[in-house]
Amino acid sequence: MLDLLETFACPFCHGALTTGADGLRCPACAADYPSAAGYVDFAPAITMKPGLGPFYLQDPLHVTRYERATRDAFLEIMGENWDRDLTPDREDDYLRTALDAADGLVLDLACGSGRWTRTLVEHLGGARVVGLDLSVPMIDLIRASLPDLCVVRGTALRLPFADRSLGAVNCSNALQLLPDPRSVLREAGRCLRPGGLFTAFTFRRADRPAYRYFQSRHERTFNVRAFRTTELVTWLASAGLELVDLRTPAGMLLFTARRTTEPHPD
Template sequence: MNLARRTMNAPALAAVYEKAWRPTLFYLASGRTTAADRRDAVTALHLDGSKKILDIACGPGNFTKYLSNALSGDGYAIGLDYSEPMLARAITDNSGPRVGYLRGDARRLPFADGTFDAVCCFGALYLIPDPIAATREMIRVLAPGGRIALTTSHRADTPFGHASRIVGGWSGLRVFTTDIFPKLFAENGLVGIDQQVHRLLQYVSATRPQ
């Protein structure tokens, strides 16, 4: 397990992740606040009513719980993560009537094809050992008409971008080029692909056709 993944599995990090660690790092990387990210996530995923959401690599569940607040009726959100300390924190801090948590591997999701109306992964693909396999799994479990959204690292074709790839490789963080996820979405038949780049992060969303 590389340095980045060992860090994410540390109980001490789970305790402070959403209160200090993530807001600080994401603001430095993108110039965006957690509150703005959460609001945009609800918009990007077209959340309302009785939709079923899967939040990949949910960490301590702050996004998962927030997304569940946009639902009603039979709607629910499932947060999936591999880290036991993160899931323990999620259950303690972010339980609710429309949210649940599950330990699992993003590369082999334990769900049938087309199970969810919305699938997301915010700020974690660069930690997953095979992020392309995990993204294909996200697409597989997405229902026709459903929305997918992800936030991950971005490497511009500049000297600074190439330096970030080297530093990321040393720590175990992958740094992705601009075209990899839009291309992967298109190859898997998704439409309405939208990509926004904010400093060192890229936000990509799309729809699975009916």
């Protein structure tokens, strides 16, 4: 953790942090971030938004079943993945290729139980990867499977990293779940160094009215959303990110963007 101290920053004022007996502290705004559970909690007062989807991601009885059961069913309905246009192997291949040229620390944003974090660690090395999630049960699970990995608790809307400090940010199967995804992209843009990469896997808004009906029912049930490609491109540009690659298997989106400019002011 000490090696990352200069990379971490106060998620509220972006000030430098110092170490203390119980975690990290921001001298600028006097905020304390405890580490009593074995990881730094950068969002001690923040909870996940309501809804069935977030509930599944923080229910201790369900998190161990997520990867082997719930996730496949979710991709089938939300992403029209009935014919397995997107498989776990293809997801991993895309991530390895997209981030092969990443320079510096790589954040796995909303890392969950570590499905894509393990791929990043195997490809880039554990010292170059840090995981962030808001769900305590998910953090407990990833720490059990990757005990040497640096994992922190935090919110995607206020990332605990200094400006221009990250080489890449990955956000796989999570952007649709996060509140205010446009602000999430802006936070990623703030933290990426010039030339840094942002990769994501999420869901495309269905074109066919009949399928859009079923997709929208899924959105309401799980408190998630699908995206129009045009709105994502606009949000990326506002975050100082230029789209450099886009894949659209079935009803899903895999894309890579590069940090080219400073995020635009609102």
